[in-house]
Every structure is written in C-alpha cells, then in structure tokens.
Amino acid sequence: MNVFAHFQSLLTTAIKESAAEGFLPPDLDLGPVTAEPPRDPDHGDVASNAALVLAKPAGKNPRQIAEDLSARLRRVPDVVEVDVAGPGFINLRFSQAFWQRALAAILRVGTDFGSSSMGAGGAVNVEYVSANPTGPMHVGHVRGAVVGDALANLLAKAGFSVTREYYNNDAGSQIDVLAQSAYLRYCEARGRAVDSIPEGLYPGDYLVPVGQALAELHGDAWLDQPSDMWLEPIRSFATEAMMAMIREDLAALGITHEVFFSERSLHQSGRIDETIAWLEKEGYVYEGVLEPPKGKKLEDWEPRPQTLFRASRFGDDSDRPLKKSDGSYTYFAADIAYHYDKFIRGFNHMVLVLGADHAGYAKRMEAAVKALSGGKAIYDVRFCQLVRLFRNGEPVKMSKRAGTFITLREVVDEVGAGAVRFMMLMRKNDATLDFDFTKVKEQSKDNPVFYVQYAHARVQSALRKGEDTFPHACFDDAALESADLGLLQTPAEIALIQRLALWPRLIETAAVAHEAHRVAFYLSDVASDFHSLYNQGNDDPGRRFILEDHEDLSLARLALVRATGLVIASGLAVLGVEPLDEMH
Template sequence: MNIFNQLKQDIIQAGQKISTDHSVLALTNIEIPKDPLNGDLSTNIAMIIAAKEGINPREVAIKFKELMSNIPYIAHLEIAGPGFINFTIKADRWHNCIQQILSDDEEFISIKISEGEKVNIEFVSANPTGPLHIGHARGAVYGDALARLLDKCGYKVTKEYYVNDAGSQIDILIQTAILRYKQALTGEEILIPTGLYPGEYLIPVGIKLAEEFGDKLLTLADNECNNIVKQFVITAMLAIIANDLHALKVEHDIFFSEQSLHDNNLIDTTVNSLRKTGLVYEGTIPAPKGKIDPNWQERTQALFKSTMFGDDQDRPLQKSDGSWSYFAADLAYAKDKIQRGFNNLIYILGADHSGYVARIKATIQAVGEGKIKHDIKICQLVNFVENGIPVKMSKRKGSFTTVKDVIEEVDVDIIRFIMLTRKNDAILDFDLAKVKEQSKENPVFYVQYAHVRIVSILANGAEHTPQAYEKFINKQFDLSLLASEEEIGLIKLLASWPKILEGAAKHFEPHRIAFYLLNVAARFHALWNLGKENNDYRFVIESDIELTATRLALAKAIQKIIVNGLEIIGIQPMDKM
C-alpha cells in the first residue's frame, strides 16, 4: 500500500473513534507540505470534523495525536495552525517505496481510481475541410494524454472524433473540390473565389477525382455530382487528418459521422423525446448581438429550453430552411453516447469554441436527465516564437500552420511534451530555439537525459562492479544505506508518484505528469552532479559493493518512474543521445 493510502486509512480508523459522522471521514485528504519544516505529510481532517460538529479543531487534532502517536511508521506528529496535523514518516517507510517501485506494485504504479467506468473523450473533431493546424495538435496531445492517464487509473476509455460531415462547410468543401477537379482536367490554374478553401491540399484531391472519374462528373446533375464528390473528398480529408494524428502518435477508437445522425433519424427521435418532456417549444429568439445581420428576421421556430440548464439563451433546433441546426445534432449525439453506455462524457474544445461550454452542458443534462458525469475542457492557443520573437511557419497557401509543417521542424516527442508544459486552458508559447537546445532549458531533453544517464549508470555498474550488479539484480541490497539528505529527498519525491497520478486523473490535468517528471529529473541530475564533486555520492563506487548495489536499485526505481510518466505523455524513453 502506498504511504498516502496507508496514512489515510489510519486517519479514518482513528477518526471513527472521534466523530460519530463517519461519512465526513471520506473527505480525508493527505497533502505534502510546501515547507519541509512542517513534516512530510499533512491533513486538515481535524478542521473538517470540527466544522461539521461545531467544536474546536485543535481539540480534535489533539485527539488524533493521542490515537496515532504509536503507529510504527510515524516518527513524529505535530499540530500546527488552526488544526493541521503534520506527520514525519520514518526513513524505512520511505525506503519501502523503492521496493514497491522495483516490484511493479500495481497499487503504486497504476492506482485504481475507477473499476472500469466507461468514459468517452471527444477531442480534435476538426471539420474535415483541410489538414490539422497546430491548435488542433494541442487538443490532440492533451486528449490522448488524458486518455492514457485515465486508462492507467482504471477507467475504460474510448477516444472519439466527431466528424462534422453535414452542413454549410461541407457544401463549401464540395464546391472547392469540384474547382480543383476541373483544374486537374484542364491543366489550367483556377482562381479560388473568396469564401471557398484556398489551400493547396485540395489539389491532389482534384487530381484523384479526375483519375477516378475522368470527365464523367461534368455530365451528371448537380445533386448527383455533389453526392459523389462529397463522399470522395470527405474520405480523402479524413485520410489526411488520420495521417496527421498518426504522426502525433494519436489514434482514435471511433470516428463518428454527424451525417449518420440525420440519415438514421436520431435527431428526429431525440427532439420528439424532448418535446414530450416539455423541453422543446415554439417561440422566438432575440436578434444576434454585435454586428447587425441584414438577412436576420424574427420568426417562430422550435426552441430548446437550454436556459433551464444554465445556458444564456434557448437554442434553435431548426434553420430557416427547416433543416436541423447544429445544436439539434449535438443533442442527438449526446443521446447516442449515453445509449452506448457512457456515463462520463469529456469534451475537449479549441479556444474558439469556449462559447459552446454552457450549451454542451445543457445538452448532456437534458438528454442524460442529470445522471451523466461530464466535463468540458478548453485548449488555448499556441504561439510560435524563436528567442522571444513571433514566428510564422506556414509553408503552404492558407492562413494556418499545419501539424505536418511543425513535425518537419520539430520531433514529435518534443511537440507532445511541450504541449503539456502548460495547463490546457493557458496560452502556450512554443519556443523553437529552446526545444532544439540540448540543455536543461529544453524540458524534453532534460527528462530524456535523466533516463539516458540512468541507462549508463546501470551499464557501468554491470561492467565495473559485476558483484554489486548481481546483488542489485537479485534484490540483495540494503536500502537503509540511502541515508543522505539528497537521497531521502529524491526517494520522497518518487514516493509521491501515486499522489501525483491521482491528482492528475481526478482533475483531468496530464500536465501535472510533465511537471513531476521535470522535478524528478532535476533532483536526479543534482544528485548525479554531486558525484562528480564528491566520490561518496557516486552511484557506482568500485570499492563499496553494498552501497553500489543499493544505489543501482535507486537508479532503477527512478528510471521506472520516468518511463511510466513518459508513457502517459506518449513519449518513448531514449537510451542514448
């Protein structure tokens, strides 16, 4: 059992003798104090109980101290401030964490927050009208890392991409593809009118249309031609998108078609169901705020009562031509996810979709009858800079930087790590000069170099101290020899892995893993550098077989934690540079 769970269990056991309300004990939380002078671990459970029962928190804390002072692994227990309880843990309990790591203790390496709860994470979901740009890449990396994180913590995760293959943007795509098709047939350059997609990525699609159909499409009725081109171009665009995602090491489990909601009458069914519950009515909505649309006119239409669920206005379900609105499709899509057995829905949106949060929440609460867990995360913008100066990287016509452009400049593992060096809702500056440096200023290099150094330490131990290496392999080492302040500090950091993992998963924040890896790498490099100045700190000391075997065990434990963290981020650890 990891130290956090063990201490929590012992606090709850003591608390049952203090509080008659045992449910409050479930709120027990163990934290690592920012100031090491306040001990190794801390809890505010005494203040929680005191607030619940209307008594003095320090008196509650004193009772905890009396009940817990004789627990074998607690070296010291102190009451601080209004009622915090600070614990100092004995060194041998910290050393035990190394054994747990080396034995791949499942409770330590992969904690179980859930026992197979089905989670649907929808992310990227870019319109199939062109290649992915770098903003999509951030959402892709965040969504994929979150899926890996939740999977490691016991959830059954499905990664889903919602294909917006219905609506006006597809009509524009079809028109543009037909122009590129005509260009391929005639060999003449065609000017793409304003409002269509100007990017050169549709030129190969036009060529393939010409190769597949010759001039046949020109002889068909517009409707028949458009239907053929639609299927062809969407398939081609999704192949481009899938390749971009694959290059980022992102693989979705499901690509769900919006058009299928229309074709299978799922929107009609969902709206009719909501109408029966009184959530759909005939009414009018106010004119759009901001710039006046000369084509807008007030009309009576079917509206969904999304204001009942916290949205700022009720939402129209049909367009002026009678076809279903995007919002109506969103209702049906949420309903479909729930019917597929998902009771936890996570949506990851780009910065330009932050205004959709309230309406998405309204759809889930309505069709899920308030029983479905849900969360909507926003991925903010990515700014490319080089030595602090903004950089425009686009090599193609169009107004965006594609994922392919960036991967040509920067290794994909670097991209993935950098995308997680800031919280998802904070703007990220991607410094092209910094990520190419082989220094501690480059966070990816800094973590990978720690792994490379450990590989070297283990190889060095096997070559120069085979007797010590054999003891290490056979687990015949004495962890009490790890007694320096620097070693104990690093071991305590390794021991916090389950706490980091749990916090990252519960708050959907995989960036915490990246920060933790940087911290581990920094502590390790600092310890390694001490060995350059003082032989007593070296990992491999040929004259001391016992100590070398033990430090090889420490090095291996550090390596295992780094590998586990990089696995969540989706990065392959390097053995040499």
C-alpha cells in the same frame, strides 16, 4: 504503495479508535478528510485537515481533536513525528525505513507503479481533435490532440475504461465547399487552366492529388456538368481522402482513435428526430420567441417563433434554437443528438477537448447533457488556448503546402512527435503556449523535453556502468529491490524517494481534475531532483552512484536510480512520449 492512501487509512483507524473510546461520535462522515503533501516540506511528509472538518459535526474544538488523533498516530510504527499546526492541521513525518520500503515497492511494481483502481473500470468517452475534414491538421489542432490523448492515457492509468473518439463534422456547408474545391482541382487535372483559387474555396495544394485521383477515376465525365451531377460523389470522395490524411497526421503524433463518429450519420439515421422527440416528450422543447442578444440593436433583431430547447432550466444563460428558419436542424440540435448517442452507448462520463474559440459552447451542451441524462452524466469541456509558433524568437511564417497555416506534419517532422507532445503539456491547457522550434531542439536544462529525457538517459547510462563495474552482480528489478536500501540516508536521496512516491497520488488527483499537464510538471520536478543528486557526485566523489570499493552502497543507489527511470518512463507513457536510453 500510495503513501497518502496509507496515511488516510492510518487516520481513519485513529478516528475509529477515538469514536470507540467515546471522544468522537460514531459514524462521522470522513469524505471531507484529506491527506496531502504540506505546502512547506519542512512541516512534514503528509498533512491532514481531519480535525478542522470533523470539529463541527463532532461538536468539539478542532485543536482538541487534532491533539487526540496525533497522540494515536504517534503510536503507529514508522511514524517518527506528529505536530499540530495552526487551528488544527495535523502534520506527520515517516521514518527513513518507511521511505526505503516505498522505494522497494516501486521496483516491485515497475512502470505499473502509479496505476490506480480509482476509476473502477467506469466508461469514459474522451472526444478530441474533431477537426472539420477539409484539409490537413494544422498547429492549432496539435494542442487539443495532445491534451485529449494524454488525458485519455491518464484516465486509463487511473483505472477508467476509456474510449477515444473523433467527431467527423461531415454534414455542414464546409463539406460542399470542400467538394467544390476538389472539383476545381479535378478540372485542373483534366487540363483546364486554374489561374487562381476563387474566394471562399480551399486554396491549399493538398487538394491537388485529390483532383488527380478523381481525374484518373472519372476521366472527362464531369467536365462542364452541373453540380447536381458531381457534388455528392465528390463530396464523399474528398471527405474520405481528407479523413485518411487526418488519420495519417494523427498517427505521426502517435494518436489513434477507437471511434470516428460521422455527423452525417445522425441525419441519415433519424437520430436527431428521435432525440428531439424525446426532449419534447419530457417537456424540454417549446415554440417561442427569444429575447434579442445582448449588445444587439433592436432594429437589427427580427423576433420570430422558433423551436427552442429549455436550456435555461439546466443552467444555460438562455434557451437555444433547435431549428433554422428553413426548418432544418441547427448544429446544436445535431450536437444534442450526438451526445444522446454517447449516453445510450453507456457513457455517463464524457470529456470534450475544444479550441478556445468554442468557449460559448460549454454551457449549452452542459445543459443538454444534464437534460438527456437526468443529471447523471459527468460532462466536462476542456478548452485549449492558442499555440504561437516562433523560431529564434521570431514568429513563423505560414505554410506553402496548406496555403494559410502551419501543418501538424511540418511541426512533427522538424522536432519529433515526443518533443511536440511534451511541450504542448508544459502549460495549462487554458493558457496561451509559445512554441519555439529552436528552444525545443536545444540541449539544455531550460528545455524541459531534453531535461526529462536526459534524466532517463542518465539512468540507463548509470545502470550500464554498474553492470560493467560489478559484472557478477544481478541488476534486474527483483535484485535491486533486495539491495540494502537502508544505506540510502542522505537528505537528497530520501527527498528523491519522496518525490517518486508522490506519483500514485498525482495520477489520481490529475485524473479527477482532468489535467494531464500536471504529469509534465511532475516529471520536470523528478528530473530536477535526479540531476541535482547526480551532480552532488561531481562535487563529492563519495556521493557518486557507483563506488568501486563499496558494492552494497552502489547497488542501493542504483536501485534508486532504476526506480527514478521507472517513474519517468511511466509518466512519459501517460504523455505518449517514448523515453530515450541515450541522447544524441
């Protein structure tokens, strides 16, 4: 049951009744009408702006509309209170019986509770990570990987058909540097001394096994040979080796992409030529001279004719070059072709997760996608700020294996994939995140990973104790759904049910906003409410979940406990975190 969708339907019925009786005009646009939690819970369970947004098209005072609709809503069963606040906000409160039935609905649906048909199976492409295949994943990639994967899970939960995609940047100059670095390790494996890695090459030890594998395959064939003999085969071999390493790193974090798209394939297939030709046909490409960039001294600027995309026509700050001075395509041209390929594959909804250092990229690609799709495609870039690593409050030193950075595997191996994923979502993606190894492993309420997992473990412990206390009783979800839920009447019990009932709405609003971190925040709130309810039993034995002399009340409370576990498990699944049944 989506409580807010239910209220929206009640409100729609009231508006239609009012229109049928002549108070409101017919055929009002109800799109702007919202149903949401009030800012202050003391004001009610649900609030709406209906009277405010309908006042102008209806030609009436919003307070009058609010009073009319409130009178109609008061006649609805399970509505115990309706108030009009301020200029015309409608605040409504449901009966306890309504919330008890909402709890039963959670038990009936299980971990599918919260799943939505909002997406209607629409195809969404979520591209994330897309690191250059030049080495192992580092901690800077972790956050984007987690944000992208959780967002893909969230959109799937909201009813979209999601494709997880990785763009393999295997066509740039960095791949030549990779090949040269691997060749150096190949020479080393064949007995040549390598005192130091030359400036500009990749120094990490991760290329040592690549060089050894090349040495085993080719022996001395490439020693002292010109680069045109070995560059292409080593480039291909090293790129595949790096992609295999990247896939393993991502798998350690619980991430699997359905599509790995090669940038090189764009060049080899002629897709870039095809895309630029299409843009030219539409009149979006021309030969021109750009103005000097802002802040550049004129003597440093050399104006020259260039092949330009009319990005400014589609909202960008300026037009953008499609070709370099040597006539080859720019990275931007390849990126346009890549997004054109996505569009013709049927993706009208594209999400891209990038590091904050690519902030200048969004506007130009938004312009390109708008041009390519005729304005039909939804395109959203989510930027991830830096992750700063600490241990006991002190910055963590660099990795020996990678040479210049901390690897993803080092982080995952130390604290576990689940803890990494949860913590990466405990701040909004565009805010810097501090990750302290010590705190992440700390077993306290100040550690959100532990706090949520402990709530789930407590749920399982309570259910096991219930089975031991009442061995003749049935504890499957259907049996708990049929418990006397009317016995759940304390403010804390009802408040927890209300929190759980928020889950379907949160899924939909977070999916629309493309903000997976909202799920982590919500789970922290659920855990807080649950632990608070649990702790009431420490102060008052009559509030404990299990009372040996009150089986009916115990089963009702365990039904609430079980529902809490189901919602936590459902939320953790969106985050890609496995719920724990016991804490060690």
